Amino acid sequence: MRSQQGFTLIELVVVIVIMATLAVVAAPRFLNLSSNAVEASVNGVEAALKSSLSFADAKIAIDNAKNSIDYLGQTISLTGGMPEASAGTLRALLEIDVPSSWTRNWQTVPCDEPEFCILGNMYPGKNGYVAVPSYPLTPNGGQDRASYIWPRGYVLKSNGCYVFYINEASKEIYHSGSIVSDC
Numbered sequence: 001m002r003s004q005q006g007f008t009l010i011e012l013v014v015v016i017v018i019m020a021t022l023a024v025v026a027a028p029r030f031l032n033l034s035s036n037a038v039e040a041s042v043n044g045v046e047a048a049l050k051s052s053l054s055f056a057d058a059k060i061a062i063d064n065a066k067n068s069i070d071y072l073g074q075t076i077s078l079t080g081g082m083p084e085a086s087a088g089t090l091r092a093l094l095e096i097d098v099p100s101s102w103t104r105n106w107q108t109v110p111c112d113e114p115e116f117c118i119l120g121n122m123y124p125g126k127n128g129y130v131a132v133p134s135y136p137l138t139p140n141g142g143q144d145r146a147s148y149i150w151p152r153g154y155v156l157k158s159n160g161c162y163v164f165y166i167n168e169a170s171k172e173i174y175h176s177g178s179i180v181s182d183c
Contacts (some may be wrong), residue, residue, distance in 0.1 A: 018070075038151055038161060039183040044147055045094070045116065045163045046178040052093035053176060056083050079171030084143040087120035090165060094149075104128070106156040113152060120147035130156055132164045135175050144168045157182070 007015075034118050056076065059069045074092035077084045083093065090096070096118065107128060111117035122129045123146065124139040130148065131137070137144045150162035161183035166175040 001079050034181055035059050036156075039180045041151060042161055042163055042183060044178055046176065049090070049149075049163055049165060049176050053083065053174070062160065078146075078169055080172050082167050082169070082172070082174045083165075083175075085120055085122075085147040085165055085167040087118040087147060088119060090118050090147050090149060093183055106150075107153060110155055111150055111152050116149050116151055116158070118147070119156065121146070121148045122148070130160075131158050132166060132175075132177075133158060133179065135164070135166050137166065137168070140170055143170050151183075154183075 027047065052071075056069060056071055058072060059065070060078065060081065063069060065078060068075050068083070069083075070076075071092055072095065076089050076092050077086070079085070083089045096116070106117065106119055107130070123144060124131070124137050124140040126142065129137075129146070132146060136147075137146060144167065146164060146166045148156055148162045148164050150156050150160065154161045156162060159179065159181050161180055163174065163178045
């Protein structure tokens, strides 16, 4: 009697077909996980920013502040009665350390900070201004300004992956939110 050694060609073909089917079905789900993780991270920063802005609003009202507030030991300047749209404001509100490096090529060079890059004091007409869909600012000499936070590995662009804070001092309102269409 001979004992069978190895697999038959039909068995190998069946295994390959099953593995290929699993790869086609499962791979997109696993590949999409990193995108979902980045989107969740951006949404988390958005929620933290909104919470911090609510706290800052309360501090402004309680102190009847006009020019600045003390926020967790940091001074936040006010524009139009609201936190100014600067990188320093976002760092203070979110308790983020100042990055060790920074690039002016934020629209072409991916962020290489530990987690997020921050850019502030942007307005229409200023080189590199990124218009936020649904909240485009009008050129009014830079009175209204925007600031942005975007994750490591991404570049800042309108249809990108970032959190925004817009101070429309001319209308005495601000907006915050996130764009996650390109995460």
